[in-house]
Amino acid sequence: MIKLKTPEEIAKMKRGGEILSRVLSMLMKACVVGAHTVELDKLAQEEIKKAGGTPSFLNYKIHPKDPAYPGAVCISINDEVVHGLPEPDRIIKDGDLVGLDIGMWYEGLATDMAATVAVGKASSQAKRLNDDTRESLRRALKVVKDGAWIHEIGMAVEELLEPKGYGIIKELCGHGVGHAVHEEPQIPNYHERGFRAVKMKAGMCLAIEPMITTGDWRIRQLNDGWTFSTIDGSLAAHWEVTVAVTKSGYELLTPWPDAEK
Numbered sequence: 001m002i003k004l005k006t007p008e009e010i011a012k013m014k015r016g017g018e019i020l021s022r023v024l025s026m027l028m029k030a031c032v033v034g035a036h037t038v039e040l041d042k043l044a045q046e047e048i049k050k051a052g053g054t055p056s057f058l059n060y061k062i063h064p065k066d067p068a069y070p071g072a073v074c075i076s077i078n079d080e081v082v083h084g085l086p087e088p089d090r091i092i093k094d095g096d097l098v099g100l101d102i103g104m105w106y107e108g109l110a111t112d113m114a115a116t117v118a119v120g121k122a123s124s125q126a127k128r129l130n131d132d133t134r135e136s137l138r139r140a141l142k143v144v145k146d147g148a149w150i151h152e153i154g155m156a157v158e159e160l161l162e163p164k165g166y167g168i169i170k171e172l173c174g175h176g177v178g179h180a181v182h183e184e185p186q187i188p189n190y191h192e193r194g195f196r197a198v199k200m201k202a203g204m205c206l207a208i209e210p211m212i213t214t215g216d217w218r219i220r221q222l223n224d225g226w227t228f229s230t231i232d233g234s235l236a237a238h239w240e241v242t243v244a245v246t247k248s249g250y251e252l253l254t255p256w257p258d259a260e261k
C-alpha cells in the first residue's frame with residue numbers, strides 16, 4: 001500500500017525539508033580539505049536538534065539484522081556509493097568526491113536528501129560525473145506528475161546517462177518517504193521490462209535518488225554492515241530530493257542546496 005499524504009502533512013514535510021536543505025548546505029560548505037567526517041556528522045546532529053528536528057538515520061536499521069546506523073549523515077567518499085559511515089580518523093582530502101546524505105524527522109514526518117561535493121582539485125572526470133548525476137535527477141523530476149509511471153523516472157535517468165557510458169546502480173533505489181524513512185514504492189533509476197507498473201498519484205511523497213558510477217554498476221557492502229562501494233573501484237555520485245506528487249507535476253519539499261539554486 002502506498003500511503004498518500006494530506007495537504008497538512010505535505011506542508012509539514014515542506015517545513016522540515018527547508019530546514020534539511022539548510023543543514024545540507026552547511027555540510028557542503030564544511031566539506032573541505034582536512035574536515036573530519038565525524039565532525040561533519042556532529043555539525044549535522046547539532047543543527048538538526050537546534051531546528052527542532054530529529055536525525056532520522058541515527059540508530060536506523062533498514063533490515064532488523066542491520067547494525068544501528070551510528071550517525072545523522074551518510075558520508076560516502078570516491079568509490080563509496082552510499083551509506084558511508086562518519087569516522088573519527090577519516091579526513092576529507094583534496095580531490096575527494098564526497099556524497100552527503102541526510103534525513104530528518106520534523107513534526108512527525110520524514111524527509112530525505114543528498115548531494116555530492118567535488119572537493120578542491122577534483123578531477124574533471126569526478127566533476128563531470130557529479131554534474132551529470134545532478135542533471136539526471138533534474139530530468140527525473142520532469143516526469144513526475146499525477147498519472148505518470150514510477151518507471152518513467154528510471155527511463156529518464158537511463159536516457160541521459162547510458163549513452164555517456166556511466167554505470168547506474170541497480171541494487172539500491174529511491175523510495176516513498178514521510179511516515180517512515182523508507183516506504184513504498186521503490187523507485188529504480190534504470191528500467192527493465194517486467195517491472196511492476198506503479199502509477200504516481202497526487203499526495204505521494206517520493207525520495208528520488210540516482211546513484212551513478214564512472215564504471216560498472218555493481219556494488220558490494222563493506223564489513224561495517226553499511227557502506228556500499230563500487231566493485232571495480234570506479235567513482236560514484238549521488239543526488240537526492242524529496243518531492244510531493246501534484247496534479248500538474250510536483251512540489252519540491254527539500255529545496256536544492258544553496259550552491260545549486
Ligand code: MF3
Binds near residue numbers: 060083101
Ligand atoms: N537516504 C538513505 C537511503 O535512502 C537513507 C540511509 S539510512 C541510513 O538509502 F541509516 F543509512 F542512514
Ligand code: CO
Binds near residue numbers: 113174207209240
Ligand atoms: Co533516500
